[in-house]
Amino acid sequence: MTTAARVLDVLARVVESDEVRDKPELPLYGELLDSMRTVELLVALEEAFGIQISAAELDREEWATPSRVVSFVERRLTA
Numbered sequence: 001m002t003t004a005a006r007v008l009d010v011l012a013r014v015v016e017s018d019e020v021r022d023k024p025e026l027p028l029y030g031e032l033l034d035s036m037r038t039v040e041l042l043v044a045l046e047e048a049f050g051i052q053i054s055a056a057e058l059d060r061e062e063w064a065t066p067s068r069v070v071s072f073v074e075r076r077l078t079a
Contacts (some may be wrong), residue, residue: 004070007045007073010045014037020066038058047074
């Protein structure tokens, strides 16, 4: 399974919608992600990928769509 597929699995579970798999530019904030779910996503990604993500690093613009969340995690894994 690719990193992108794994990230989308985590994201779909947290937001409780498979729509994130099919629509990479789907806006996440508003309907699917709020403050609490963002924290839940952060923790889930940390556990799934063994990375540390500081709450200070969270930028709604950088996490605005499924494709941006995938890019964020991929960058963290190669850093």
